[in-house]
Amino acid sequence: MSAVTPCRAGPDIAPTSDLPTDLAGAPVPLVLSRSDLTGLVTPGEVVDLVEQAFADLADRVAAQAPLTVAALDPAAHFLPMTAVSGRAGLAGSKLLADVPGNRDRGLPAQRSVLVLVDSVTGAPVAVLDGAVPTRLRTAAASAVATRWLAHEDARVLGLVGAGALALEHVRALAEVRPLERVLVWSRTAERVAAFAALVAEHRPDLTVEAVGSPEAAVRPADIVCTLTPARDPLVQGAWFTPGLHVNVVGAPPRPDHREVDGAAMARSRVVVDSVATALHESGDALLAIAEGAIDTDACRLELGDVVTGRETGRRAPDEVTLFDSVGLGLLDVALGAVLVERARATGRGVAVDLAA
The missing domain is CATH 3.30.1780.10 (ornithine cyclodeaminase, domain 1)
Known part of the structure; x- marks a missing residue:
């Protein structure tokens, strides 16, 4: 895959003459x-x-x-x-x-x-x-990481969490990979049912399967997204299969919150949205470093360098890749x-x- 070329999300749209302006002629906020x-x-x-x-x-x-x-x-x-x-x-x-x-x-x-x-x-x-x-750009960041790091033919998506970010992730990831099945786990059965109904409305071509544990959402998947506000790890690296791509998304930007354990970080090639942000606010990174599972050098590859071709994305078919997403303004x-x-x-x- 070649490096990204400049693009816009839509055509240039000039403000119409009837929009209110200030004394300097600029559009009013x-x-x-x-x-x-x-x-x-x-x-x-x-x-x-x-x-x-x-x-x-x-x-x-x-x-x-x-x-x-x-x-x-x-x-x-x-x-x-x-x-x-x-x-x-x-x-x-x-x-x-x-x-x-x-x-x-x-x-x-x-x-x-x-x-x-x-x-x-x-x-x-x-x-x-x-x-x-926030929902749109968070899911899109996971999709960009998936575009550059996951296998081209990845078809099974595992979701740990079925809250507000889940539907947006399905819609965004379906833009970059030929998804067929979605395996979803949540502590709340009602939330899973509501999520499945939304997917049926927006992407009726996808099969949604409720599973009984985070492990059941991770082991069979080609792509995994963790979408929970967890403080303690819900996902273990021991469950990762060769070639998996993981988007770690849900934990708030607090150094004491994380969704995946140290083994998950250690088993993966980690890509971050920002080194400075990850090493300041990502509990997934900081707690793994504190435990000795990884060192700070493991968290120094930024997604922007992969997108621009400065760094290689996936290096081998069996490599496990992990995108640690804290969020960028x-x-x-x-x-x-x-x-x-x-x-x-x-x-x-x-x-x-x-x-x-």
Whole structure:
């Protein structure tokens, strides 16, 4: 597979003349709700867009700020995920609130809001609810890793977790591999049933099988995605078969949370979204290092270097590959640019002149 070539997720769409502008003639910032953002892009478009963002980061035409955490105690962590994209002409920051106790309140454990500004003037461009872009770009990152690391004929997908990320992962991975079966495990049977119904609606060509344990989702699979907010490992490296590709996605960016054990990291060729982020906030990496299962050098291969051809992806048919995904603000900025562009073109959102 050759290195990625520059692309856009859709045609250039110029703002129409009837859109509100400020005194300088620039479009007034948009506030976009979750419903405003739904349906503006296809999974395939997001995969290509995210792949280009990884390449831009490796080519240094985009920049990613180090991930930092503001917290008074473990009950609530606040992470500003900041980046600038020369391609999009935007800088942005997504404030991620990680509040595990929200589950007891009947609220999402993670909530976020994305702010975009012009990268030249700093003028505000948009404020977006973070849920839709986060789900889309997270699944697309797994699909990009799968495109470059999994076997070309991988057909069986194992999912450990059936929550909000599960459907998006099926839709995104089906863009890059000829999936036929999905094996899914969750602690909650109702969640599995709801997931299966959604897959039947969006991808009726796929067979969904509920399995009784994480091991049963992993051993027969060609591709595995872990999509849980686990603190202790749910997946063991002892279950990995030769040639497997694993996307480790679900654990929050906390150094004491992980989904896979040290043996899983040790048995795999590890690829990360960002070395700095992985060695600061990935419990899957940091706990494996602390146990002596791997060292820091095992976590120094970035996906962007694989996408651009600087590094080789899969090196042998029986190699086990693992993508450790913590999440990059750059992906939110790149996707946010297209979402705002299409929202303006279709009349979605509320224009608010913040300088009025």
